[in-house]
Amino acid sequence: MPGRIEPMRAITLLGFIEEAPRSGYDLKRAVDEKLEGVVEVTQGTVYYTLKRLEARGWVKGSTSRNGRRPERRTYRITEEGRRAFVHLLEEAALQTDRFTSPFDVALFFTPRLPAETVLRAVDKRLADLARHREGLRRIEERFPVRWPFHLYYLREKAKEIADTNEKWCLRLRKKVREKSLTRV
Numbered sequence: 001m002p003g004r005i006e007p008m009r010a011i012t013l014l015g016f017i018e019e020a021p022r023s024g025y026d027l028k029r030a031v032d033e034k035l036e037g038v039v040e041v042t043q044g045t046v047y048y049t050l051k052r053l054e055a056r057g058w059v060k061g062s063t064s065r066n067g068r069r070p071e072r073r074t075y076r077i078t079e080e081g082r083r084a085f086v087h088l089l090e091e092a093a094l095q096t097d098r099f100t101s102p103f104d105v106a107l108f109f110t111p112r113l114p115a116e117t118v119l120r121a122v123d124k125r126l127a128d129l130a131r132h133r134e135g136l137r138r139i140e141e142r143f144p145v146r147w148p149f150h151l152y153y154l155r156e157k158a159k160e161i162a163d164t165n166e167k168w169c170l171r172l173r174k175k176v177r178e179k180s181l182t183r184v
Helices: 007-019 024-034 043-055 079-094 102-108 115-142 149-183
Strands: 059-064 072-077
Touching: 007 024, 007 043, 007 059, 007 072, 007 079, 024 043, 024 072, 043 059, 043 072, 072 079, 102 115, 115 149
Parallel strands: none
Antiparallel strands: 059 072
8 A cells, every 4th residue: 555645635626637737846946836824735745746646647647857957856646636636625624624733732832831932932833923914915926816715714814713813822922021020
């Protein structure tokens, strides 16, 4: 049996390959351009996942050469891959979201951490949120026209979650600072 495939990566790559045959490089570029802030993958992850998809028979790769350029492997989705894609999409759409993160577990045990560590963690989350927002802003700049319904609401969800998380982090940071000052 071929190795395990992370479902979100499989959905992402199969979805883009279903649109048009693509190379690993083209897939990475498409993910970065179209799903920035939603899905992040490294070039290595793209090729690793493509190997797994091909081993399962969900994509078929073919190698070609254009003039003096290096060989290029392009992937096409198979019928079995289309069925798997729809199945994975249905599972993802019906899957229960996780509303907790490793940060939440660490937060539970914050009385055991120095205030500086908690503040550093909150500041890191705020910086991560700022990068996420910047990615959303770049997407909006690249695609200034009216967005299709599904993309508009996906973007709005991401912005609202970032806004709420930022407000929450700022409140937490203020409270941690207040508490650390009262202990001195």
